[in-house]
Amino acid sequence: xxxxxxxxxxxxxxxxxxxxxxxxxxxxxxxxxxxxxxxxxxxxxxxxxxxxxxxxxxxxxxxxxxxxxxxxxxxxxxxxxxxxxxxxxxxxxxxxxxxxxxxxxxxxxxxxxxxxxxxxxxxxxxxxxxxxxxxxxxxxxxxxxxxxxxxxxxxxxxxxxxxxxxxxxxxxxxxxxxxxxxxxxxxxxxxxxxxxxxxxxxxxxxxxxxxxxxxxxxxxxxxxxxxxxxxxxxxxxxxxxxxxxxxxxxxxxxxxxxxxxxxxxxxxxxxxxxxxxxxxxxxxxxxxxxxxxxxxxxxxxxxxxxxxxxxxxxx
Numbered sequence: 349x350x351x352x353x354x355x356x357x358x359x360x361x362x363x364x365x366x367x368x369x370x371x372x373x374x375x376x377x378x379x380x381x382x383x384x385x386x387x388x389x390x391x392x393x394x395x396x397x398x399x400x401x402x403x404x405x406x407x408x409x410x411x412x413x414x415x416x417x418x419x420x421x422x423x424x425x426x427x428x429x430x431x432x433x434x435x436x437x438x439x440x441x442x443x444x445x446x447x448x449x450x451x452x453x454x455x456x457x458x459x460x461x462x463x464x465x466x467x468x469x470x471x472x473x474x475x476x477x478x479x480x481x482x483x484x485x486x487x488x489x490x491x492x493x494x495x496x497x498x499x500x501x502x503x504x505x506x507x508x509x510x511x512x513x514x515x516x517x518x519x520x521x522x523x524x525x526x527x528x529x530x531x532x533x534x535x536x537x538x539x540x541x542x543x544x545x546x547x548x549x550x551x552x553x554x555x556x557x558x559x560x561x562x563x564x565x566x567x568x569x570x571x572x573x574x575x576x577x578x579x580x581x582x583x584x585x586x587x588x589x590x591x592x593x594x595x596x597x598x599x600x601x602x603x604x605x606x607x608x609x610x611x612x613x614x615x616x617x618x619x620x621x622x623x624x625x626x627x628x629x630x631x632x633x634x635x636x637x638x639x640x641x642x643x644x645x646x647x648x649x650x651x652x653x654x655x656x657x658x659x660x661x662x663x
Contacts (some may be wrong), residue, residue: 427514440479462484507522532548550592564617568618575622613645
């Protein structure tokens with residue numbers, strides 16, 4: 349039984365909800381689950397089959413982080429009818445290659461949404477927009493200050509005001525970072541909520557409010573403070589990274605997740621890891637250890653990579 353829910357973790361939460369008042373021994377529960385899957389139209393209530401799950405409880409969003417790190421950032425998100433990219437920070441060639449590795453069809457993409465103008469989030473934008481004929485979304489300041497952005501046609505959004513692409517609603521919210529008007533996003537489809545915050549120097553009250561209630565979050569865990577301080581980087585760069593408009597450390601990311609987790613957060617991707625001042629194992633250990641210590645060990649902490657796609661996650 350444990351192996352079944354390990355393979356399909358989203359069902360564990362769903363069945364724990366519908367069976368709270370109807371406990372059944374695991375062998376019978378497993379048999380009942382199989383019956384439900386085999387006869388999805390059966391409305392007969394019996395002790396062995398749990399109630400049919402509302403569609404609103406099923407995952408509506410699927411996510412793959414195509415690239416994440418100081419060298420480039422790009423996130424693929426899809427619903428049943430809509431597919432989009434958050435940022436285009438690797439070359440168009442690499443973006444399409446990684447989509448192919450993940451089994452994704454670029455022809456399904458309808459939009460690219462940009463968080464801010466830095467090159468590690470935008471370098472592939474112009475070529476992708478030409479090759480794929482997708483809609484481009486950014487706020488006014490980002491679109492205005494994007495290097496080599498002349499001639500691109502933008503759909504302008506305003507931070508704090510939601511907009512929709514297909515059946516996905518996007519809520520952009522401001523983040524403290526050394527860019528003109530950087531944002532994170534909360535993407536909603538049905539009851540599914542995905543939060544994205546990959547460049548922020550500190551967790552503001554607005555960021556906490558927006559990310560609270562998400563089932564899946566992609567959050568920056570950029571650096572280990574000791575590695576930054578002991579690095580050979582110039583002192584001015586160290587101050588920028590550690591400052592209020594720089595990047596989140598592993599420890600601060602872990603504390604933020606613990607604060608906003610509530611009853612909803614189930615999975616977290618750790619993103620934008622520094623190549624020189626962090627290590628994947630160090631980041632995963634720091635966040636997992638902190639969450640376990642505050643009773644949130646059930647949250648899956650997942651890796652992202654600068655050179656290959658992540659595993660898929662759903663919410």
